[in-house]
Amino acid sequence: MSIANLLQNWSRYRDTHPYGGAKPHMGYKWAMAIDMDICTGCNACSVACYAENNLAVVGKEKFLNGKSMHWLRIERYWHDTPEPTDPLQLTAYTASGAGKHFPDQGAHFLPIMCQHCEAAPCETVCPVGATNHTQDGINSQIYNRCVGSRYCLVNCPYKVRYFNWYNYQDPATENVWPEPLNQQLNPDVTVRSKGVMEKCTFCVQRLRAVMVDARTEERLVREGEVQTACQQACMAGAISFGNMLNPDSRVGKQWIEQGVNIALDVQSKNEHVGDNTPKRGYRILENLRPYPSVMYLEQVRESSV
Amino acid sequence: MHRIFLNSIVLLVGLFAATASFADSSTAHDGVAPSAGNAAAAAAVEKKGFIADYDNIFIVKGGPEAKPTTEIKPLEWNWVDKLFYNPMGWINSFTDQLGPEVEQPIEFPHDRHAGDPGKVNPDGKTGDGINCMYCHTFARRSLTAGIPPLRKCIGCHQNIPSVRDTPRIVKLFEYWDAGKPIPWKKVHDLPDYVRFNHERHIQRFVFKQERPYKEVCGYCHGDVASMTVARRQRTLSMGFCVNCHKKNHSLDSTYTKAGHGPNDCFMCHK
Ligand code: SF4
Numbered sequence: 001m002s003i004a005n006l007l008q009n010w011s012r013y014r015d016t017h018p019y020g021g022a023k024p025h026m027g028y029k030w031a032m033a034i035d036m037d038i039c040t041g042c043n044a045c046s047v048a049c050y051a052e053n054n055l056a057v058v059g060k061e062k063f064l065n066g067k068s069m070h071w072l073r074i075e076r077y078w079h080d081t082p083e084p085t086d087p088l089q090l091t092a093y094t095a096s097g098a099g100k101h102f103p104d105q106g107a108h109f110l111p112i113m114c115q116h117c118e119a120a121p122c123e124t125v126c127p128v129g130a131t132n133h134t135q136d137g138i139n140s141q142i143y144n145r146c147v148g149s150r151y152c153l154v155n156c157p158y159k160v161r162y163f164n165w166y167n168y169q170d171p172a173t174e175n176v177w178p179e180p181l182n183q184q185l186n187p188d189v190t191v192r193s194k195g196v197m198e199k200c201t202f203c204v205q206r207l208r209a210v211m212v213d214a215r216t217e218e219r220l221v222r223e224g225e226v227q228t229a230c231q232q233a234c235m236a237g238a239i240s241f242g243n244m245l246n247p248d249s250r251v252g253k254q255w256i257e258q259g260v261n262i263a264l265d266v267q268s269k270n271e272h273v274g275d276n277t278p279k280r281g282y283r284i285l286e287n288l289r290p291y292p293s294v295m296y297l298e299q300v301r302e303s304s305v
Numbered sequence: 306m307h308r309i310f311l312n313s314i315v316l317l318v319g320l321f322a323a324t325a326s327f328a329d330s331s332t333a334h335d336g337v338a339p340s341a342g343n344a345a346a347a348a349a350v351e352k353k354g355f356i357a358d359y360d361n362i363f364i365v366k367g368g369p370e371a372k373p374t375t376e377i378k379p380l381e382w383n384w385v386d387k388l389f390y391n392p393m394g395w396i397n398s399f400t401d402q403l404g405p406e407v408e409q410p411i412e413f414p415h416d417r418h419a420g421d422p423g424k425v426n427p428d429g430k431t432g433d434g435i436n437c438m439y440c441h442t443f444a445r446r447s448l449t450a451g452i453p454p455l456r457k458c459i460g461c462h463q464n465i466p467s468v469r470d471t472p473r474i475v476k477l478f479e480y481w482d483a484g485k486p487i488p489w490k491k492v493h494d495l496p497d498y499v500r501f502n503h504e505r506h507i508q509r510f511v512f513k514q515e516r517p518y519k520e521v522c523g524y525c526h527g528d529v530a531s532m533t534v535a536r537r538q539r540t541l542s543m544g545f546c547v548n549c550h551k552k553n554h555s556l557d558s559t560y561t562k563a564g565h566g567p568n569d570c571f572m573c574h575k
């Protein structure tokens with residue numbers, strides 16, 4: 001650590017998008033797959049994330065002011081009328097209210113957390129290098145480095161970064177964890193203070209715990225050895241998480257099965273029209289090329305209106 | 306006094322040292338693997354269709370290192386850094402640079418327990434040469450080294466009648482009879498956002514490299530065996546950690562393969 005560091009370009013020390021780059025993933029690439037066909041939208045994952053990661057419950061008023069702190073949110077989409085392909089029906093369609101919601105037709109739920117992009121837009125804009133791509137393929141957020149410029153929040157296409165507008169651990173101002181409740185805080189996770197950005201970390205405290213054991217035993221983390229809190233809480237098993245480079249991993253198999261390649265922004269499965277095996281895998285906003293590490297599996301719809 | 310003298314020398318020499326450190330740090334901090342590694346990585350990509358250097362996980366840059374010396378010096382600041390980057394460090398360099406003196410409920414004599422059996426302590430007694438990890442048992446298998454439970458003290462001391470009436474042991478048994486744990490205070494307290502792992506350090510240096518445990522613990526804790534109540538000896542700042550992490554250390558006692566500690570923020574910060 002010297003002043004020369006300050007004068008040099010921080011981005012030189014970042015792990016960039018590793019495909020073919022100078023810094024390949026060293027044995028690990030943590031990734032996730034979420035099956036929206038199984039997801040019931042019960043919010044258990046969101047609650048689990050609150051409990052695991054010391055998230056502040058901000059209350060209705062702050063929530064409405066956009067100061068929510070949920071690292072994992074469930075977005076709800078009512079099924080709506082598909083746009084008719086026949087142009088003759090289009091007028092009738094527009095007249096009946098295009099994109100009208102039909103709650104009786106059901107909804108689908110999109111659990112959305114930090115996508116741990118391989119080429120994360122949030123990383124390049126951080127003036128102090130507080131958010132980086134790590135060697136094991138997660139997007140880090142270093143709280144003590146963060147100066148709260150909130151550029152990353154602006155640049156994240158998924159809007160999954162949350163800013164600490166208040167000092168939630170100070171009982172004098174914000175009583176988020178009044179006396180007995182402070183006992184519920186997870187000692188492995190920092191309680192963030194005012195002026196710091198935060199977001200899903202892929203439960204890094206759990207990953208590090210198993211990686212240390214694995215390192216001591218001179219092996220890699222095995223499939224099933226670690227679960228994220230949201231995965232653990234999901235009663236339907238919609239979330240799978242693991243080391244994608246491990247040939248045994250469920251998540252790696254799912255990615256291959258669905259023909260989603262992490263290093264591509266246009267998936268070849270979309271081009272094989274003749275291939276009649278249904279592929280449901282997709283990544284959100286892939287065309288922006290952040291190369292996200294979370295794959296979603298589309299809901300299979302029974303009926304169309 | 307001699308510190309002030311030393312500092313003025315540092316100030317003079319620093320001008321030259323500063324230039325040197327600029328040239329230095331550009332290579333020393335460079336974490337990028339050499340180009341041969343890139344080629345191997347690219348080959349791995351082609352082979353697996355994935356983005357990993359899956360075959361080279363434990364091979365880290367660097368070759369065999371010389372047998373290490375026992376002394377690892379704390380980070381040296383040059384005067385440019387001291388004035389502009391760490392003015393407090395510069396001011397602190399006029400003091401003794403040790404951590405605060407923590408007052409413990411019982412003045413625990415580390416020297417009496419862990420000291421060298423052949424060496425006479427200031428109180429006229431010799432040490433017992435007990436291994437640090439006899440009491441701090443969790444150091445080799447968890448994040449924290451652990452403070453021994455009261456029953457561990459009692460386990461030995463109920464069989465040592467010769468010191469039973471000394472004031473400290475009397476106090477110890479008062480806690481035991483009252484059924485209360487001793488409220489020891491933390492001496493080496495790291496900030497909440499740091500995850501320091503005792504296990505990896507002990508496993509690597511004591512069990513893999515077979516260095517003496519006193520030396521290994523001493524890298525961060527100083528010579529505890531010569532203290533009574535432990536006092537912080539090192540800064541335990543990030544610079545102190547990184548100073549060691551950027552060095553190559555042998556992976557085992559054969560000293561043929563080397564690697565360094567993680568330099569990834571998210572490994573130690575949480
Ligand atoms: S999803 Fe947003 S916060 Fe997460 S890595 Fe991508 S850009 Fe950054």
Ligand code: SF4
Binds near residue numbers: 228
């Ligand atoms: S992986 Fe962990 S931090 Fe991320 S949304 Fe799930 S529970 Fe929250």
